[in-house]
Amino acid sequence: MPELKLRQVSQLPPLQAIRVFEAVARHLSFTKAAGELGMTQAAASYQIKLLEERVGAPLFLRRPRQIVLTEAGQRMAPAVSEAFALLGGAYAAARSGADGVLCVSTLLTFASNWLAQHLGSFQVAHPSLAVRLDTSNRLVDFAREDIDIAIRSGGGNWPGVEVHKLFNADFTPMLSPKLAATIGGVNEPADLLRLPILDPGDVWWRDWFIAAGLPVEELAKRPGSSMGAQAYEANAAIAGQGVAIVTAALFKAELADGRLIQPFDLVGDDGHAYWLVYPQARRNVPKIRAFREWILAEIAGQ
Amino acid sequence: MPELKLRQVSQLPPLQAIRVFEAVARHLSFTKAAGELGMTQAAASYQIKLLEERVGAPLFLRRPRQIVLTEAGQRMAPAVSEAFALLGGAYAAARSGADGVLCVSTLLTFASNWLAQHLGSFQVAHPSLAVRLDTSNRLVDFAREDIDIAIRSGGGNWPGVEVHKLFNADFTPMLSPKLAATIGGVNEPADLLRLPILDPGDVWWRDWFIAAGLPVEELAKRPGSSMGAQAYEANAAIAGQGVAIVTAALFKAELADGRLIQPFDLVGDDGHAYWLVYPQARRNVPKIRAFREWILAEIAGQ
DNA sequence: ACGGCCCATAAGGAGGACTTATGCCTGAAC
DNA sequence: GTTCAGGCATAAGTCCTCCTTATGGGCCGT
Numbered sequence: 278m279p280e281l282k283l284r285q286v287s288q289l290p291p292l293q294a295i296r297v298f299e300a301v302a303r304h305l306s307f308t309k310a311a312g313e314l315g316m317t318q319a320a321a322s323y324q325i326k327l328l329e330e331r332v333g334a335p336l337f338l339r340r341p342r343q344i345v346l347t348e349a350g351q352r353m354a355p356a357v358s359e360a361f362a363l364l365g366g367a368y369a370a371a372r373s374g375a376d377g378v379l380c381v382s383t384l385l386t387f388a389s390n391w392l393a394q395h396l397g398s399f400q401v402a403h404p405s406l407a408v409r410l411d412t413s414n415r416l417v418d419f420a421r422e423d424i425d426i427a428i429r430s431g432g433g434n435w436p437g438v439e440v441h442k443l444f445n446a447d448f449t450p451m452l453s454p455k456l457a458a459t460i461g462g463v464n465e466p467a468d469l470l471r472l473p474i475l476d477p478g479d480v481w482w483r484d485w486f487i488a489a490g491l492p493v494e495e496l497a498k499r500p501g502s503s504m505g506a507q508a509y510e511a512n513a514a515i516a517g518q519g520v521a522i523v524t525a526a527l528f529k530a531e532l533a534d535g536r537l538i539q540p541f542d543l544v545g546d547d548g549h550a551y552w553l554v555y556p557q558a559r560r561n562v563p564k565i566r567a568f569r570e571w572i573l574a575e576i577a578g579q
Numbered sequence: 580m581p582e583l584k585l586r587q588v589s590q591l592p593p594l595q596a597i598r599v600f601e602a603v604a605r606h607l608s609f610t611k612a613a614g615e616l617g618m619t620q621a622a623a624s625y626q627i628k629l630l631e632e633r634v635g636a637p638l639f640l641r642r643p644r645q646i647v648l649t650e651a652g653q654r655m656a657p658a659v660s661e662a663f664a665l666l667g668g669a670y671a672a673a674r675s676g677a678d679g680v681l682c683v684s685t686l687l688t689f690a691s692n693w694l695a696q697h698l699g700s701f702q703v704a705h706p707s708l709a710v711r712l713d714t715s716n717r718l719v720d721f722a723r724e725d726i727d728i729a730i731r732s733g734g735g736n737w738p739g740v741e742v743h744k745l746f747n748a749d750f751t752p753m754l755s756p757k758l759a760a761t762i763g764g765v766n767e768p769a770d771l772l773r774l775p776i777l778d779p780g781d782v783w784w785r786d787w788f789i790a791a792g793l794p795v796e797e798l799a800k801r802p803g804s805s806m807g808a809q810a811y812e813a814n815a816a817i818a819g820q821g822v823a824i825v826t827a828a829l830f831k832a833e834l835a836d837g838r839l840i841q842p843f844d845l846v847g848d849d850g851h852a853y854w855l856v857y858p859q860a861r862r863n864v865p866k867i868r869a870f871r872e873w874i875l876a877e878i879a880g881q
Numbered sequence: 882a883c884g885g886c887c888c889a890t891a892a893g894g895a896g897g898a899c900t901t902a903t904g905c906c907t908g909a910a911c
Numbered sequence: 912g913t914t915c916a917g918g919c920a921t922a923a924g925t926c927c928t929c930c931t932t933a934t935g936g937g938c939c940g941t
Contacts, residue, residue: 289663290670292594293929307888320930322889327929332673333864339722339888341938347725348680349673356669360662361591367658368592371634371651378650420641423649562635595898609919622899624920629898641919643907722889883941890935897928903921910915 294328297321298336299361302354305344379564380409382417382427386507387551390527399571406564414506419556426555426568433550439557441569443576444526446549448481451511451528451537452520463540466491473519474499475510481522485545511537524551596630599623600638601663604656607646681866682711684719684729688809689853692829694730701873708866716808721858728857728867735852741859743871745878746828748851750783753813753830753839754822765842768793775821776801777812783824787847813839826853 300310301321311321329336336350346354383392388410396408411417417427419438429435430446450469457463460471466489474482477499486493507523514521515536525544531537553572559565602612603623613623631638638652648656685694690712698710713719719729721740731737732748752771759765762773768791776784779801788795809825816823817838827846833839855874861867 289598289667292598295666295670296591296594308886317931318888319890319932323929326889330860332670333678333861334673334727335721335725336673338725341723342887344888353669353673356665356672360665360669363658363662363665364597365591367655367662368597368634370658371636371638371655376635420637423637423640425636558632559635619900620919621901621921625898644918646919886939894931900925905920
């Protein structure tokens with residue numbers, strides 16, 4: 278489509294030449310403008326000549342000691358300067374603005390049971406960074422959602438993204454001390470069979486029963502209600518409605534203050550883990566780097 | 580100076596990429612924007628990717644059926660569009676504005692004796708073109724004066740400029756009929772010796788005397804006052820103060836209405852001529868082309 | 882008169898931008 | 912459900928723009 282190209286080209290002059298023109302018009306010197314732009318005087322001369330040919334009129338008068346704007350140049354200079362100021366502003370706004378808000382996509386459970394208690398220290402460390410949490414269990418697609426960084430669980434093998442393991446998604450039974458007391462305490466795995474099991478359809482129960490040497494058939498008999506998220510299941514457990522099977526690392530606070538107890542050291546592990554995930558191409562973006570370094574240090578430090 | 584370059588580059592993003600971004604943001608389509616810019620979709624994709632890496636954040640979310648601006652993109656788009664509108668306006672203003680005023684540098688004599696009587700028809704033919712006359716006898720330098728086109732006399736061999744011969748700078752004696760009557764009419768060259776000669780030091784007189792077979796020594800005796808310009812000399816002749824030697828083509832009106840008479844057909848010619856002159860590079864600028872075509876037709880037509 | 886400053890020009894080279902070709906994904910239509 | 916079409920991404924290759932180095936010319940100041 279050569280005619281289209283021609284039309285376009287005639288609509289707008291070469292941008293590089295205009296950028297040079299703007300600098301030259303400000304300095305009224307080819308040499309100084311070239312210096313500001315980080316190129317040689319010859320390059321500036323070349324670009325101005327190009328632009329003058331395109332405009333169809335000289336833009337500068339070459340006087341012995343300095344140059345001055347022609348009438349045409351004077352008409353052009355102010356608007357061009359303003360346009361570049363706008364452009365610079367827009368660019369800076371996009372850059373810094375992008376640095377000012379960090380969009381984190383996270384799993385519901387992780388948000389309520391880990392981030393909620395730790396995020397404060399990140400905010401303190403980076404007061405200029407606003408964090409926007411996007412809570413969902415979908416697998417985020419960085420190309421089609423406005424997300425900077427995500428926390429996911431799974432095998433950790435996703436293409437095109439950088440991953441850091443936070444901790445294993447292990448699992449172990451938990452219940453409220455009050456519920457345990459109703460049967461005189463939970464001392465060995467078999468004791469669990471005398472209590473209601475929240476979401477017995479969860480494969481984690483099956484794995485753990487096998488590991489604990491309990492009969493798996495017990496699970497099938499039970500009435501099940503899938504909770505969907507560990508946080509919900511844990512809440513039910515805290516309320517004393519039954520035994521939950523969850524990731525211990527996410528409930529340190531509940532274990533510490535006695536709302537939940539972990540009766541056995543035995544934990545199941547299906548190889549899944551919690552991961553920090555972000556696009557490879559953006560690994561050096563400051564806010565992403567900041568969040569990464571913070572969360573890894575936080576995890577390692579506890 | 581690599582660090583200088585770096586500084587500059589980080590100040591402003593690649594302009595070509597921004598131009599593409601502006602179009603894409605308007606169309607919300609890589610393909611359509613590429614079409615408008617006269618390039619392929621792949622090129623647009625490439626430029627956007629470049630810009631996104633530079634900004635440090637995605638600018639568009641790639642949704643299946645269309646793309647949408649990210650937060651960063653939204654911040655950037657309006658100002659960028661405005662900047663390009665400004666740029667386009669400035670460019671158009673310089674272009675069309677430059678087309679609106681034609682600066683003609685001309686010799687005093689040519690201005691008062693030829694242009695004054697013909698310029699009207701040019702104005703009528705090009706009502707949107709304002710003509711600014713710059714009258715001087717200096718040899719204009721297009722590089723350091725704001726001049727579009729010039730009329731000069733001389734040999735016609737100037738470098739870097741396009742030249743068109745208007746008419747020969749021939750010369751012949753002229754005087755007022757009243758003065759001629761004081762000696763009973765001027766019938767042969769020798770009659771001139773009985774009349775005062777304006778500016779006898781002019782080399783034209785010497786050439787013409789030789790061509791007419793008159794003794795050159797006569798000229799040396801005479802008291803001379805250089806007039807500087809044919810127009811002044813002719814005015815003195817019209818006032819009856821003496822005989823002038825001027826270019827006949829420039830005094831057609833005076834000859835026609837009898838203010839001056841040309842007693843002899845004999846004209847001198849030193850090879851000089853009147854020329855239309857302008858920079859080669861600007862030969863196709865509309866206003867320059869218009870003036871050239873008009874003046875050549877006007878000269879040819881009389 | 883001579884050196885310095887500044888711009889113009891020519892030749893040459895490095896890198897960027899664009900094109901072509903192809904693949905992938907998704908949504909719509911049959 | 913399957914195929915088709917629309918739209919973007921990616922890879923490889925080519926061309927050309929833009930910049931650099933080098934040099935010359937004009938004018939000013941000392």
